Amino acid sequence: MVLVIIAYVVYAAFWVRLSLHTITWLKAARRLSPGNAAPRVNLFLTFFSTALDLIFFRRLFDSNKLLWLGSWLFHTAFFVVMLHHLRYFLEPVPDCIVRVQPLGVSAGYLMAFSLVYVILLRTATRTRYVSYQNYLILGLVLLISATGLLMRNYFPPDLVDVKSFIMGLVALRPTPLHAGFFFSLHFLLALLLVPFLPFHLFTAPFVAFEARRREDLLGEVMHDR
Amino acid sequence: MAKDKGSQADRIARGLSRRQLIEIEACSRCGECLLWCPAYPHDAREEMTARWKIGRLRRMVSEDALPTDTSVFLDSLYACSACGQCHVVCPIRIDTPDLWEQARQALAAVGLDQPGPQKELMAAISECNNSYRKPQSERGRWAERAWRAGLLHAPVKVWVEQPSSVLYFAGCTASFDPAMQPVAVQSVRLLQEAGVEFAILGQDEPCCASKLRRVGDRLFPKEAVKRAEMLASRKVKTIVVSCAGCFKGLHSDYRGILSPDIEVLHLSEFLYRLIANGKLKPRYAVPLSITYHDPCHLGRHNRIYEEPRRVLRSIPGIRLVEMRRSGPFSACCGMGGGLKLARPDLQKEMSVSRIREAEATGAEAVVTPCQTCLMGLAAGTADASSALTVFHLNEMLVRSLCPDVTAENIASAFEKENE
Secondary structure (H helix, E strand, C coil): CHHHHHHHHHHHHHHHHHHHHHHHHHHCCCCCCCCCCCCCCCHHHHHHHHHHHHHHCHHHHHHCHHHHHHHHHHHHHHHHHHHHHHHHCCCCCCHHHHHHHHHHHHHHHHHHHHHHHHHHHHHHCCCCCCCHHHHHHHHHHHHHHHHHHHHHHCCCCCHHHHHHHHHHHHCCCCCCCCCCHHHHHHHHHHHHHHHHCHHHHHHHHHHHHHHHHHHHHHHHHCCCC | CCCCCCCHHHHHHHHCCHHHHHHHHHCCCCCHHHHHCCCHHHCCCHHHCHHHHHHHHHHHHHHCCCCCCHHHHHHHHHCCCCCCHHHHHCCCCCCHHHHHHHHHHHHHHCCCCCCHHHHHHHHHHHHHCCCCCCCHHHCCHHHHHHHHCCCCCCCCCECCCCCCCEEEECHHHHHHCCCCHHHHHHHHHHHHHCCCCEEECHHHCCCCCHHHHHCCCCCHHHHHHHHHHHHHHCCCCEEEECCHHHHHHHHHHCCCCCCCCCEEEEHHHHHHHHHHCCCCCCCCCCCEEEEECCCCCCCCCCCCCHHHHHHHHCCCCEEEECCCCCHHHCCCCCCCCCHHHHCHHHHHHHHHHHHHHHHCCCCCEEEECCHHHHHHHHHHHHHCCCCCEEEEHHHHHHHHHCHHHCHHHHHHHHHHHHC
């Protein structure tokens, strides 16, 4: 029952925080620039370029290829693992999610290994640039990943119980959990991660899109290209 | 969250744009900014990093209170040349230079003012229309002197007397600093060599006011509008700017302010256009091994990387070698963003560091198309006791086209006139 309460507190805190931030953004006066309208760009092309920037981490590829390799593999694997986990949240499970299940297991290993690679690479760099918050987030994800793999290989939980627990949470009709220590730990760690992640995930695509749009605008006022 | 409408923190939040408020939420503190920052190796405190400054801004906005270490935050905000390296390497591309400039403006609006030397700069521009506190009547004098000294084919026309298709905008530094006046003289001589019909504004040429934007002066938009209206009223169609700072000002900071009918080009772009059209044909060999320094305002801020290099490659005899950090990753010499005024010690170390990087290429000289970088790097060679020479891009071209107007010849001709 404690897990259920924590889950709802984290969920509520997330939405409250997001709402308050949205209100601040809406209230903030847009900086006024008098005079003529700036040239327009093709927003579809800008959107497409931004999508490529985000999917392939192009900026990181340009600046740090070794880190890009680990980082891109990690995020891709993370995405596939999230898709894999959707089977606990949906009933009936869509066909596409069923198909991704075998891939999800491999992605789980890839996620853990790429994360270890990223941590080693960042700690081995001559300039110590990893912040405590970085360590906290990376450590949390690594623990979540490790507990997931432990459950997969050595301590399998009762998946029916796990699914009914998650579905109960989603439907606001919580049911007791009997899935064992490792699932409880895995779930608790995932809840702990939520307060650290959301805004980066939600705002990064907008920031990248805006940057690309401004860069494209620059192209419009440049010459000889 | 900023709830108290009258609080300083709330007013700072309102001074940032919506995009910037989202940007400060988007930083994941990954630290790529720190890894590439050209200032950080010389002052390795977390407070120097982009992620720390963004974190402090986020805290101000979200907690509706100024942090207890506001003075540290102010120092770190101004101990930055806003070179944009952190923007280039940021995985989600937070526009840091714009954020720092806007934050400086938002902080100044609530009484957290610019450091003293920067306020003095703002006052000079506002009172004298140039950062050198010189009378405007002296602004176009370099052109008259160059003609009298026989350095030009013809006297330079002044716009009020004879409007032209091209306006050459020299900027404050090349107009007033005797050490940089050769840049202006060489620029007009090269335009004459190519047969370009052009004029200068002379004593009517204003300071572009971009330095006001760099240090977060709230008067910048108003001042920019005044200048944009003046240029439109003169029916200017093409502006050629030889200063990278003025170029960033007129081309980028004035976007949405300057009439879209006015084309703003950096001199290096224009020279390349003239070379490509066959109007300028470098002829004498310049046997020199050089490395090229990308000015931040031209490169990272406006993506002009290739044109100056193409100009250099068109000159026979020149061997161009790249530094370890070049193009979008070029290390800043520290002369931008008001850093030299706020932290001269840091600027000096950044210049020396860049000179060391240039030395590592084995080149004999560093070439840059920005007179501000030229000043910083030249001082850097002296501080580093380096054998390297620093040249403006113009110098390479005049050596190949009209060697009678080398910087040395111009300086000595002007000196003779002074005597």
